[in-house]
Amino acid sequence: MNKPLVGAVFTAVLVGTAAVPAAAVSDQAPAPDKRAAQAAPAAGPRAEGTRAKAVTFAGTVALSNCSGSVVRVPNSQPGDPALVMSNGHCLETGFPAPGQVIVDRPSSRSFTLLNASGGNAGTVRASKIAYGTMTDTDLSLYELTSTYRDIESRFGIKALDLDAAHPQAGRAITVASGYWKRMYKCNIDGFVYRLKEGRWTWKDSVRYTSACQTIGGTSGSPVIDDATGKVVAVNNTGNEDGQRCTDNNPCEVDESGRVTVRRGINYGQQTYTVVPCVGTGNKIDLSRPGCTLPKPTAERRR
Numbered sequence: 585m586n587k588p589l590v591g592a593v594f595t596a597v598l599v600g601t602a603a604v605p606a607a608a609v610s611d612q613a614p615a616p617d618k619r620a621a622q623a624a625p626a627a628g629p630r631a632e633g634t635r636a637k638a639v640t641f642a643g644t645v646a647l648s649n650c651s652g653s654v655v656r657v658p659n660s661q662p663g664d665p666a667l668v669m670s671n672g673h674c675l676e677t678g679f680p681a682p683g684q685v686i687v688d689r690p691s692s693r694s695f696t697l698l699n700a701s702g703g704n705a706g707t708v709r710a711s712k713i714a715y716g717t718m719t720d721t722d723l724s725l726y727e728l729t730s731t732y733r734d735i736e737s738r739f740g741i742k743a744l745d746l747d748a749a750h751p752q753a754g755r756a757i758t759v760a761s762g763y764w765k766r767m768y769k770c771n772i773d774g775f776v777y778r779l780k781e782g783r784w785t786w787k788d789s790v791r792y793t794s795a796c797q798t799i800g801g802t803s804g805s806p807v808i809d810d811a812t813g814k815v816v817a818v819n820n821t822g823n824e825d826g827q828r829c830t831d832n833n834p835c836e837v838d839e840s841g842r843v844t845v846r847r848g849i850n851y852g853q854q855t856y857t858v859v860p861c862v863g864t865g866n867k868i869d870l871s872r873p874g875c876t877l878p879k880p881t882a883e884r885r886r
Contacts, residue, residue, distance in 0.1 A: 639808050640700035643744045644762035645708070647695055650674035651763040651805040654697070654708070654728075654735065655815060655855075656743040657862045662733040664866035666743060668695055668710065668726040669855070670804030671820050672718040679718060682783050685880045686716040687868065691726060697739055702765035705739045714868045715861075719878045720787045721853040722820040724804075725868060744806055747814035748859040751790060756810040759792075759819045759852070763801040769810075770795035779851055781821060781834035790817045790852040791836075798822060798850045807852045815855055822850030 645652045645668055652670035660667075673679050676693055680686060691710040699705040710726040717723060728735075732743055751772055759768040770793040779789040790807065792798075798805070798819055807817035826847035827833035834851065836844040860874035870879045 639758040639760065639767065639810060639813065641698040641702040641760055641762065641765065641767075642700040642741055644698045644760050644806065645695040646698065646762040646765075647674060647693070647804065648676075649763075649801070650803045651761040651801065651819070652695065653760070653762070653806040653815065654732075654741070654743040655746050655806070656732060657746050657859045657866075658748060659862070660732065660743070660866050662736075663731050665711070666708070666728045666730055666732050666735055667714065667862075667866060668708070668728060669746075669806070669815075669818060669858075670724045670726075671722045671818060671853075672716045672724050673722055673820070674804045675713065675716050675724050677713070677716075680716060681718075682785075683719055683878075683881065684717065685719065685878050686713055687870070687880060689713040689716075693726065695726075696762070697735070697741060698762050698765065699739075699741065705741055708735065715877070717878050718784050720785070721857070721877070722784070722786060723818060723853060723855075723858070723877075725858070727866070744808070745814045746855050746859055747809065747812065747816050748856055750856055751809065751816035751854060755816075757792070757796075757816070758808045758810055759796055759798055759802060759805045760808060761798070761802040761805045761819075763805075764799070766802075768796040768798055768802070772816075773849075776836045776851065777839050778837040779821075779834050780829045780837055782829070782831040785837075786820075786853055788854055790854055791846075792850050792852070794849060796850055797848070807855075817852035817854050819850070819852045823847050 643654050652668050655669045691713045693710045695708050697705045711729045712727050714727040715725040753774050755772050773791045773793045776789040779786045805819040806815040809816050823833045829835040861877050863869035
């Protein structure tokens, strides 16, 4: 999680620091991050024994301030309203507070849909924020006014599949940013028991190897397993300055409470947890068996 780029750049002017790595960008003016030119997508080491699929931009989207993707779960149907996935900190309503969970909030946000080469395929629009939180994970899911069938017939674009299984360490991955039309290739380095950044704490986060040097605007990008072509995480943050557990400088906390700081390392939040929470009609149903996504406070008290 990082602050929107307008805020980040403003802070940079005040304190003389650079913009944060995996940030949202301005919801009003999506000006290029001044670090973008430094972020050529260098290829990292590839996992042995895997044969990479051709990962493209098809199905990714550009938000006004972030990246995202049109996603489906195994039981999604062609006539279901499509879902766009991004980060909770990319919501137009601002950062959800710790413990806050947003469900079924009306939204008319628009998204630029990309084709395989990263070109503009067209625009899709939300009808609501189906789910959003920065508690335990950093996730937003928008329900669109278009169905999967609509999107495929109109734009020739298929949704990306969410993997229903926990990702594996060592796998080759691609972070595909619709905002920057840029890919970052590396491997899953491991998993973090707790990732703490400022007021927020996330569970079982994905840590990338150092080749994925994501930047502002890549927040919300799908993290794609190269071997399967499925989405295993959503990109959300990185430690910029080597500080300990502060905003834009997440720290790792293990089961014993020991804190580790990895400057320049970036992270994503796993998405297999979304799959059990999507019910009939592609509706988010937090009461479904196996759904462990955080629930609104009123539901938690029941």
